Amino acid sequence: MTDAKLSFPHPPSRPDQAPDFSGIVIPEAGSLPVPPVDITAKDCWPFAVGLIRVLDDDNQAVGPWADYLGDIPAETLQLGLRDMLKMRAIDKRLQNAQRQGKTSFYLQCTGEEAIGCGFQRQLEQGDMNFPTYRQQTLLVAADYPLESLMGQLYSNELDPLQGRQLPIMHSARDYGFFSISGNLGTQYVQAVGWAMACALRGDGKIAAGWIGDGATASNDFHSALLSASVYQPPVVLNVVNNQWAISTYTGVAAGKSETYAARALGYGIPALRVDGNDYLAVLAVSRWAIERARAGYGPTLIEWFTYRAAAHSTSDDPSAYRARNEADAWPLGDPVARLKAHMIARGDWNDARHTQAEAELLDKVSEVQKRVEAHGTFVNPKPISPAEIFRGVYADLPEHLRRQRQEMGY
Amino acid sequence: MTDAKLSFPHPPSRPDQAPDFSGIVIPEAGSLPVPPVDITAKDCWPFAVGLIRVLDDDNQAVGPWADYLGDIPAETLQLGLRDMLKMRAIDKRLQNAQRQGKTSFYLQCTGEEAIGCGFQRQLEQGDMNFPTYRQQTLLVAADYPLESLMGQLYSNELDPLQGRQLPIMHSARDYGFFSISGNLGTQYVQAVGWAMACALRGDGKIAAGWIGDGATASNDFHSALLSASVYQPPVVLNVVNNQWAISTYTGVAAGKSETYAARALGYGIPALRVDGNDYLAVLAVSRWAIERARAGYGPTLIEWFTYRAAAHSTSDDPSAYRARNEADAWPLGDPVARLKAHMIARGDWNDARHTQAEAELLDKVSEVQKRVEAHGTFVNPKPISPAEIFRGVYADLPEHLRRQRQEMGY
Amino acid sequence: MTRMTMIEALRSAMDVALNTDPNVIIFGEDVGYFGGVFRCTAGLQAKYGEERLFDTPINESAIVGLAVGMAAQGMKPCVEIQFADYVFPAYDQITQEAARLRHRSNGQFSCPLVVRMPTGGGIFGGQTHSQSPEALFTHVAGLKVVIPSTPHDAKGLLIAAIEDPDPVIFMEPKRIYNGPFYGDHSGKSVPWSDHADSEVPEGHYTVPLGKAAIRRSGADVTVLTYGTMVYVTEAAVKEAGVDAEIIDLRTLLPLDLETIVASVEKTGRCVVVHEATRTSGFGAELMAEVQEACFWHLRSPIQRVTGWDAPYPHAQEWDYFPSSARIARALTSAMED
Amino acid sequence: MTRMTMIEALRSAMDVALNTDPNVIIFGEDVGYFGGVFRCTAGLQAKYGEERLFDTPINESAIVGLAVGMAAQGMKPCVEIQFADYVFPAYDQITQEAARLRHRSNGQFSCPLVVRMPTGGGIFGGQTHSQSPEALFTHVAGLKVVIPSTPHDAKGLLIAAIEDPDPVIFMEPKRIYNGPFYGDHSGKSVPWSDHADSEVPEGHYTVPLGKAAIRRSGADVTVLTYGTMVYVTEAAVKEAGVDAEIIDLRTLLPLDLETIVASVEKTGRCVVVHEATRTSGFGAELMAEVQEACFWHLRSPIQRVTGWDAPYPHAQEWDYFPSSARIARALTSAMED
Numbered sequence A, B: 001m002t003d004a005k006l007s008f009p010h011p012p013s014r015p016d017q018a019p020d021f022s023g024i025v026i027p028e029a030g031s032l033p034v035p036p037v038d039i040t041a042k043d044c045w046p047f048a049v050g051l052i053r054v055l056d057d058d059n060q061a062v063g064p065w066a067d068y069l070g071d072i073p074a075e076t077l078q079l080g081l082r083d084m085l086k087m088r089a090i091d092k093r094l095q096n097a098q099r100q101g102k103t104s105f106y107l108q109c110t111g112e113e114a115i116g117c118g119f120q121r122q123l124e125q126g127d128m129n130f131p132t133y134r135q136q137t138l139l140v141a142a143d144y145p146l147e148s149l150m151g152q153l154y155s156n157e158l159d160p161l162q163g164r165q166l167p168i169m170h171s172a173r174d175y176g177f178f179s180i181s182g183n184l185g186t187q188y189v190q191a192v193g194w195a196m197a198c199a200l201r202g203d204g205k206i207a208a209g210w211i212g213d214g215a216t217a218s219n220d221f222h223s224a225l226l227s228a229s230v231y232q233p234p235v236v237l238n239v240v241n242n243q244w245a246i247s248t249y250t251g252v253a254a255g256k257s258e259t260y261a262a263r264a265l266g267y268g269i270p271a272l273r274v275d276g277n278d279y280l281a282v283l284a285v286s287r288w289a290i291e292r293a294r295a296g297y298g299p300t301l302i303e304w305f306t307y308r309a310a311a312h313s314t315s316d317d318p319s320a321y322r323a324r325n326e327a328d329a330w331p332l333g334d335p336v337a338r339l340k341a342h343m344i345a346r347g348d349w350n351d352a353r354h355t356q357a358e359a360e361l362l363d364k365v366s367e368v369q370k371r372v373e374a375h376g377t378f379v380n381p382k383p384i385s386p387a388e389i390f391r392g393v394y395a396d397l398p399e400h401l402r403r404q405r406q407e408m409g410y
Numbered sequence C, D: 001m002t003r004m005t006m007i008e009a010l011r012s013a014m015d016v017a018l019n020t021d022p023n024v025i026i027f028g029e030d031v032g033y034f035g036g037v038f039r040c041t042a043g044l045q046a047k048y049g050e051e052r053l054f055d056t057p058i059n060e061s062a063i064v065g066l067a068v069g070m071a072a073q074g075m076k077p078c079v080e081i082q083f084a085d086y087v088f089p090a091y092d093q094i095t096q097e098a099a100r101l102r103h104r105s106n107g108q109f110s111c112p113l114v115v116r117m118p119t120g121g122g123i124f125g126g127q128t129h130s131q132s133p134e135a136l137f138t139h140v141a142g143l144k145v146v147i148p149s150t151p152h153d154a155k156g157l158l159i160a161a162i163e164d165p166d167p168v169i170f171m172e173p174k175r176i177y178n179g180p181f182y183g184d185h186s187g188k189s190v191p192w193s194d195h196a197d198s199e200v201p202e203g204h205y206t207v208p209l210g211k212a213a214i215r216r217s218g219a220d221v222t223v224l225t226y227g228t229m230v231y232v233t234e235a236a237v238k239e240a241g242v243d244a245e246i247i248d249l250r251t252l253l254p255l256d257l258e259t260i261v262a263s264v265e266k267t268g269r270c271v272v273v274h275e276a277t278r279t280s281g282f283g284a285e286l287m288a289e290v291q292e293a294c295f296w297h298l299r300s301p302i303q304r305v306t307g308w309d310a311p312y313p314h315a316q317e318w319d320y321f322p323s324s325a326r327i328a329r330a331l332t333s334a335m336e337d
């Protein structure tokens, strides 16, 4: 009787097929201009459906966004590379620790290192990120002490959260890193609230929200965009589009939307889509959006186009739902390899130094890890006091919790 | 320190000011074409930020959308006019009944009559509306028995819902009218679910969601658009933008969005903005979107641009927050006056017939009202059995409710 | 001291809070220019400006979500949900975020926010303007839950709630906004001006969270109740002619068990009264607590008088809303055994 | 009859339902191609096609909202929420919409849907993969709430839930998905294959909603519990050496009061056990019901063993999760008075 049939989004390939990214259009590096800081959403379409890229196929920084960055000192790039290498070393060691049963859970960010590492280096002290569980890059580039990061992984006495949270759900106020929630999306509108408080105080600080492509479907994504549109606080809203949400292809969250950035235009929020595997593009666009926020031009949404190269987490095996070697086929390459190649092309770096840096960082991470493990791991736990359960439920311990603690034997 | 300052949307005028609609751009009638039925969101921008109008300032039907409607028989327009006049008569009588204490609550739709009346006349038996509390027009144009409508107003034995719901929260499955919820927004995603069921059954039916401009802020608006975008069911998503949400100006819900229709484009849903006070534009665009849905081209969002001429409800007094006579200054006029003028211009109608029709309809409504009131009103209640409270909580009465009913004395 | 309605008292509390602490900020649907559908914030935007008090879009989860972000930074948002029936879109932000932030961040962040909402029935509001969802918050560790029953308490408790370092769900029994309500089915209220507890100091004062009030001392039976039901219970006690002790809990979480236990140990009998649906209502918790603490003192079963386990009806409102007659019956029956 | 784990039993229930009723439709996050993060729907999309079983965006309120619309039309959606901790965005659609549709439309529309969700702790999931929010649903008139504790019941109850004409919250104790769990802190489970209740018929059968099961008959004390705690209680009973009667409620709403009352009248003593936080937990309702119905039979106070009133911790999991030792202590103390 009718022609109405439901449509179901599908990934380009499944385990029994070859990776296929032919549907993804990759514009030339340097093809998009730098928009005026007061651009309106209406004029943002090309930026929202295009892809801002700085590093070209010859590993050169090209185009208006490269000009916007100006001359980058070699140290800046080396710092970025070291941040990313350090991140990889940490991911490697901690993934391993989970495999050895020393912790219950881990989750890598392989392939997405440029985004958080680059963004964080553009923030100022006092700015606040509202991250998801896959933004450990922000901590690393903020020089968060490895002892704290790993202490939490092992829920030992070095754990700043005293065992209350999952190993990967960090909180580090002094490092501009808001307490991660396991409930997807909730932090996005909170970031807008924090940014509103910044504006009300006039303290010159900004907030940055972070969300995965899958979690853009959540109600809080909408709440955040709507609130940011209405009140125009100094907030940068980041979408990390890594193509997957556990086993679910990004198309299920996107529907017929052109891009996630385009979604924001409907709310009247300027939005840009960026090659998230291009460290220089990350530096440039982060700086632009952060300066824009700080200068009072309101919210920006940035869609970071990237690929989740690792499994979702240590509980996941992607070979069950996506093509083998999809990561290798990802047309935007690997962020570490690309920055390395650029630095070599600039003459600032070489393979030997790279190998050495990698080894040094892995050593350093391993050394700290060993020290932290001495304070206890899952295999060899040194329990935190059970009475900790009751501390911090409220500022003061109410009577009924005192009774319960007593009942518990403490 | 910083330039970041919050922005707060304001209405064009407040009680102590003159009405001011100078900010509203009204394009010429007939200036927008009829888009191809398979138009994509990307190409919809002009329709989403423009305004589809058929009746021009000389009360003529002009332009591509008038052509799309073709020759309209005089009876069709008379039916539309009678629907709207009947609606006005009902609103008038029931508003009065509330003022006399015969019912607890009423809520008028003055100024918005063309939208529901026109839309409903384009639906088929078996299609389902998911209305808000201000879509009594859909019931009237579906020839819902006045006895039922008023029975619910007085919560007497004629009330199809047996006193369970507020007077205005109707439910009429056989008339394509879903049970209204007092919780704003919830029905919008339910409409998408219903439409998905239509597609899965292949029964050729469609669903229509309805929401106010204020309630577009709700999470369910997002859920609905997202789901419609992903699964492409046969649904028409209507936004009735009547400029106000109780005391809150529409700008607070819109933020920096160009229009509500533009919001949908971000989700990849084609969207059009329509003069909601132009009965012919309503007929034309409703038909287009409904046919599009039925033919399998997926969802459409329609923003009906109109003005809430009456108070929010009998509990509200708009003189506290908006300019006096704003309704009279509304640049798109009154839907009844405009259709009447068009019919007179066509030579199908005249003032005398109009006055007669008005009187006839008011008489008819008053006559039914008198009859229904004989079954009980708030002043003179004929109570429904208290045991009704327990019926229908579940299909079968569970033991604990049987005990509670007994405790109650029934 | 002035005479105030509960609405005036709440407004006065917010006025004091806005005035004393620049971190206090108020927002919600229609609360700004218009001053709220119940007029609780009337005049405050004009006095303190739009940056302190503003309108929001109709999205309760955004209202609370923004407040969480602000509170984490050190502001003190006091937000309004237009009716308690509309708090559910914000339920995730309240229960999973606000309630846990201090704990999960080990004190790095806290969440000193107040969520105000008119609650309860008796106003012919039908199922979406009459609900009493308090028990859906008392199950959530990290929240405090407050329900005042007089203008004096409303102001003092609201100031205390705003000053509290943790998130507070502040439920306002809308039936008694303008006067105490003794259950008269004609729906008429007595004005607050006739009631002693409408004497409200104009400036700053607090009523501590977590402390119940004994509204009537009595020897025979303890009634545990709160909100509007305090007055309906007063009427019932007269009807039943028993010497009941009426405890107005005022704060449900944390509960003032001490006052409750002292009373039940004295009377040996207990009746619990609330408007909310019965099963898993807060009455169940009260019965559990009393049973645990006073088992050996109980001389008859604890009774509960509550709303029925059905959606709140419109036309049958007075058959649903606990009447003084039902409460009186429970009192009599508690005395019988 | 075959041996099945609880996961296999649930899958088999959905298989049967999809096979017997074309109106049955299943959706949720990751449930389609992949078959769910706990693999409950593995293989079913391949068997029944995408129109019967599909992936959704990560929006729980959309999942339930769509299901309400479909159910109102006569389909029978059985949707999965990935963890009970993530049901709260859907709380409005469940409690204000699904639960009330039949009542508010006077039967014009109904809402036969099932919301499945893994619930409870014991898997080192921290505060957002361990919660037991059942009491937040038992307070809502119009819902049914089911928690199975064996593969046999899981299948029979899920088929009954899908066939039920009203909305059912179906909570799956994920700790016992792969085997009964007696509280061993090493976290090891025994496989289901060693347990009699893993004998599951392959075809269609139902276990009726609203009927409890007596897992162990006993004369001394009645234990009311459900889900994973059935097994931890079994261990505790051995530890305490008391002749306890263990009642597995299976359905919390509507409650099988008859079975409960018969048992407590026999034993005169009662202990309630659940994982959820204590205050306003479902234990409170159980205590209230038992107190109301069996007051004159009670020989000692009803005790409750529950999770503490704090967010579910990660590292201190075994100090939070009710242990067999704590239950054994409560049993002993119930016997003492």
Ligand SMILES: Cc1ncc(C[n+]2csc(CCOP(=O)(O)OP(=O)(O)O)c2C)c(N)n1
Pocket: A134, A182, A183, A184, A211, A212, A213, A214, A215, A216, A242, A244, A245, A246, A308, A312, D029, D058, D082, D086
């Ligand atoms: C409200 C909620 N629903 C579901 C989940 C379960 N869940 C955890 S991660 C995840 C996928 C998220 O994907 P995406 O947002 O793309 O982030 P990514 O993992 O790719 O970084 C899901 C569904 C959750 N944590 N919270």
Ligand SMILES: Cc1ncc(C[n+]2csc(CCOP(=O)(O)OP(=O)(O)O)c2C)c(N)n1
Pocket: B134, B182, B183, B184, B211, B212, B213, B214, B215, B216, B242, B244, B245, B246, B308, B312, C029, C058, C082, C086
């Ligand atoms: C979830 C929810 N929040 C708040 C309300 C209270 N409320 C009822 S009507 C209304 C305004 C709605 O405005 P709009 O959507 O523009 O519809 P209109 O009244 O203009 O037709 C509000 C805030 C509600 N009913 N539900």
Ligand SMILES: [Mg+2]
Pocket: A212, A213, A214, A240, A241, A242, A243, A244, A245, A246, A308
């Ligand atoms: Mg992702």
Ligand SMILES: [Mg+2]
Pocket: B212, B213, B214, B240, B241, B242, B243, B244, B245, B246, B308
């Ligand atoms: Mg409106």
